[in-house]
Amino acid sequence: xxxxxxxxxxxxxxxxxxxxxxxxxxxxxxxxxxxxxxxxxxxxxxxxxxxxxxxxxxxxxxxxxxxxxxxxxxxxxxxxxxxxxxxxxxxxxxxxxxxxxxxxxxxxxxxxxxx
Amino acid sequence: xxxxxxxxxxxxxxxxxxxxxxxxxxxxxxxxxxxxxxxxxxxxxxxxxxxxxxxxxxxxxxxxxxxxxxxxxxxxxxxxxxxxxxxxxxxxxxxxxxxxxxxxxxxxxxxxxxxxxxxxxxxxxxxxxxxxxxxxxxxxxxxxxxxxxxxxxxxxxxxxxxxxxxxxxxxxxxxxxxxxxxxxxxxxxxxxxxxxxxxxxxxxxxxxxxxxxxxxxxxxxxxxxx
Numbered sequence: 001x002x003x004x005x006x007x008x009x010x011x012x013x014x015x016x017x018x019x020x021x022x023x024x025x026x027x028x029x030x031x032x033x034x035x036x037x038x039x040x041x042x043x044x045x046x047x048x049x050x051x052x053x054x055x056x057x058x059x060x061x062x063x064x065x066x067x068x069x070x071x072x073x074x075x076x077x078x079x080x081x082x083x084x085x086x087x088x089x090x091x092x093x094x095x096x097x098x099x100x101x102x103x104x105x106x107x108x109x110x111x112x113x114x115x
Numbered sequence: 116x117x118x119x120x121x122x123x124x125x126x127x128x129x130x131x132x133x134x135x136x137x138x139x140x141x142x143x144x145x146x147x148x149x150x151x152x153x154x155x156x157x158x159x160x161x162x163x164x165x166x167x168x169x170x171x172x173x174x175x176x177x178x179x180x181x182x183x184x185x186x187x188x189x190x191x192x193x194x195x196x197x198x199x200x201x202x203x204x205x206x207x208x209x210x211x212x213x214x215x216x217x218x219x220x221x222x223x224x225x226x227x228x229x230x231x232x233x234x235x236x237x238x239x240x241x242x243x244x245x246x247x248x249x250x251x252x253x254x255x256x257x258x259x260x261x262x263x264x265x266x267x268x269x270x271x272x273x274x275x276x277x278x279x280x281x282x283x284x285x286x287x288x289x290x291x292x293x294x295x296x297x298x299x300x301x302x303x304x305x306x307x308x309x310x311x312x313x314x315x316x317x318x319x320x321x322x323x324x325x326x327x328x329x330x331x332x333x334x335x336x337x338x339x340x341x
Contacts, residue, residue: 027144028151046171050144051183058191060198064338066143070118072263074147075140 007042011052013090014044016061016079020087024065024078027053053077061086116154123153123161128265130169134177139257139270139340140188141181145172146264188273195334196327203326216319223315228305231314232293238321239289245325246282249332250275253341260340272340278328285324292317 007014018033019025025033030053031044056062061083065076079087119127127149136142149168156164203212223231253275261270292313296304304310335341 026147026151028148032155046148047176047180050180051187054184054187058187058194060191060194066338066340069147070150072147072150073143073260075144 004045004048007044008048010094011044011048012056013087013094015049015052015056015077016083016087016090019062019077019079020084024076026074026076030077056083117158119150119153119161120158123158124150125265126165127153130165131264132266132268134172134174135268136177136181137268137270138181138184139260139272141177141184142264142266142270143260143340145177145180148172185273185276189277192274192277192331192335195331199327199330200323203323215322219315219318219322223311223318228307228310228314231311231318232305235289235314235318235321238318238325239285242282242285242321242325242328245329245332246278249278249336249341252336256340274335274339274341278332278341281324281328285321288317288320 014034015030018030022033027046027049031046031049034042034044053062057064057077060080062077063080063083065078067074067076127146131142131146131149134145136145149172152168153161153164202208222234226234253272257270257272261267295313296307296310299309301307301309332341
């Protein structure tokens with residue numbers, strides 16, 4: 001089963017979290033980092049990644065930097081001050097959602113259970 | 116990680132050129148994605164990986180990516196300019212804004228209708244000079260990108276496209292303000308109170324636009340193709 005639909009809603013949080021841990025990253029690097037962290041279980045498609053990056057940039061959560069790398073130009077993304085603040089709220093939002101989902105899937109788990 | 120050969124790079128460039136994209140930002144990002152991906156495979160796997168990339172980055176998909184990028188850039192630019200505009204009303208900048216506003220108000224009541232028309236052309240001329248400067252800077256950056264990608268067709272920065280669109284809007288406001296009084300049946304528009312109000316509004320609009328564009332460009336020129 002493709003997990004693309006499941007990832008879609010949390011893609012922005014994934015990007016923000018990765019950029020919080022790494023000072024700056026470029027598009028291809030993000031796809032590879034996600035693949036590496038999830039042992040290939042999660043593959044971010046380019047069709048979803050780039051529009052998400054551009055949207056976050058437009059919202060002022062990411063800033064970009066253009067650098068010359070081996071005879072080509074590379075666009076690096078990094079968090080803005082607003083983006084840094086947003087990471088915490090997005091992460092707790094996602095964590096809350098996962099906890100609630102866990103309760104639905106496994107009703108025996110009592111409220112207050114932390115993943 | 117290896118370096119691609121000249122032949123392989125040419126193949127990548129040809130594949131990207133075939134997508135007929137005009138957004139410099141998208142071309143730059145797709146090219147880097149292709150090369151970064153292909154560099155992580157052995158040369159024996161080049162053809163297979165190239166085919167895989169071509170299946171992902173189809174013509175339609177790239178066009179859609181280009182459209183989405185333009186929309187995001189448009190929204191981003193608008194948000195940035197609005198943020199800059201609002202910052203002019205924050206303390207202590209508000210003192211400068213209020214003083215400028217008062218000075219223009221005084222000036223507007225002391226000069227006649229024909230002079231007002233000439234005066235509003237001054238900020239308009241400055242905006243035109245700024246846009247011409249941004250266009251030159253962007254052209255230089257894009258020329259270097261075109262050289263890297265080996266493309267000969269017309270490509271443009273989405274930011275510049277947006278700025279040129281805003282310029283068209285600014286020009287149409289002037290045209291309307293000059294033509295509208297005549298269309299509304301005012302025989303001598305220069306002495307009409309409507310004309311005083313509309314030219315005052317345009318003077319403020321042009322000045323405000325010039326400031327937001329200048330500051331937005333100063334911020335974006337460091338990180339984008341303008």
